[in-house]
Amino acid sequence: MSYFEIAESDIGPLNDKVTIITGASSGIGLATAQLFLSKGAIVYGADLQAPIATISDPKFSFTSLDVTSWPDLCALFQKAHAEQGRIDVLFANAGIYSREDYLSVRQGTDGQLEEPSKLTFQVNLSALANQVALAAHYMTTQQTPRGGCITLTASSTSYQRFDAPDYVASKHGVIGLMRGTSVHAKNNNLPLRINAVAPSWTRTGLVTVSQMQFENLGIISQPPEAVARSVALLASDETRSCQCIYSRGGEYVEVEEPMHATMLKQFRFTGLAEEDEREQVIDLIFGSGKELEVQ
Numbered sequence: 001m002s003y004f005e006i007a008e009s010d011i012g013p014l015n016d017k018v019t020i021i022t023g024a025s026s027g028i029g030l031a032t033a034q035l036f037l038s039k040g041a042i043v044y045g046a047d048l049q050a051p052i053a054t055i056s057d058p059k060f061s062f063t064s065l066d067v068t069s070w071p072d073l074c075a076l077f078q079k080a081h082a083e084q085g086r087i088d089v090l091f092a093n094a095g096i097y098s099r100e101d102y103l104s105v106r107q108g109t110d111g112q113l114e115e116p117s118k119l120t121f122q123v124n125l126s127a128l129a130n131q132v133a134l135a136a137h138y139m140t141t142q143q144t145p146r147g148g149c150i151t152l153t154a155s156s157t158s159y160q161r162f163d164a165p166d167y168v169a170s171k172h173g174v175i176g177l178m179r180g181t182s183v184h185a186k187n188n189n190l191p192l193r194i195n196a197v198a199p200s201w202t203r204t205g206l207v208t209v210s211q212m213q214f215e216n217l218g219i220i221s222q223p224p225e226a227v228a229r230s231v232a233l234l235a236s237d238e239t240r241s242c243q244c245i246y247s248r249g250g251e252y253v254e255v256e257e258p259m260h261a262t263m264l265k266q267f268r269f270t271g272l273a274e275e276d277e278r279e280q281v282i283d284l285i286f287g288s289g290k291e292l293e294v295q
Contacts, residue, residue, distance in 0.1 A: 020077065031223070063076050099120045
């Protein structure tokens with residue numbers, strides 16, 4: 001794998017692309033909204049709080065919502081589709097940091113052990129899955145143009161060991177969601193491109209140190225605008241599907257395809273080498289009614 005840069009010229013036009021961005025009030029979401037607007041997109045931003053920066057572009061609208069609320073998400077997607085007649089791009093980005101280590105539990109005032117909070121999973125994974133479901137519904141049922149691009153915010157920790165159990169598990173789950181939905185879309189001829197971005201240390205509201213403090217710690221960091229460029233590239237380059245762009249210090253590498261190729265070469269999870277054959281086996285085992293062709 002070799003790192004590459006993303007120049008302005010590498011990002012194709014996004015003119016009038018109807019785009020939904022969650023977690024749009026700050027950090028990566030806000031930077032992505034601003035970049036998409038500069039490329040001519042129509043952006044529907046959503047978050048719990050209003051944007052920390054004023055966006056006066058007439059192509060931008062903001063909705064206050066809780067991404068863990070299915071009715072709130074439904075209202076957002078319904079609004080965008082009703083006003084524009086289509087949804088072209090979803091950037092499912094809203095996320096929070098770790099809340100539980102799952103190796104300790106608290107005792108409540110009643111003396112009983114309290115169940116650990118699932119909020120990190122609900123925001124980082126369950127809410128993303130719901131956003132994917134809604135985007136897929138509108139993108140595959142709308143007439144012109146049918147289909148669209150869905151990008152999920154994963155993390156460098158999606159591929160790493162890191163001391164934040166619920167956060168890491170949720171971000172690993174994001175990659176699983178991308179993989180599973182991408183294969184399902186392909187097998188069912190759905191015109192959807194589902195990708196992810198995996199930022200390394202990024203100076204957003206999730207972290208509490210400045211660029212200088214990062215440098216003093218010897219850690220390479222990047223501004224949210226660097227991640228926004230990877231999101232825009234995935235949205236504008238229609239050849240990219242089931243990819244994950246990792247970014248570090250403003251440099252990028254696509255990690256999913258080479259990793260997938262390596263895993264296929266090293267392991268035979270179902271005992272069959274070819275992906276098409278594996279799908280037939282899975283269908284047969286789980287009772288799809290399809291017959292396995294033996295040659």
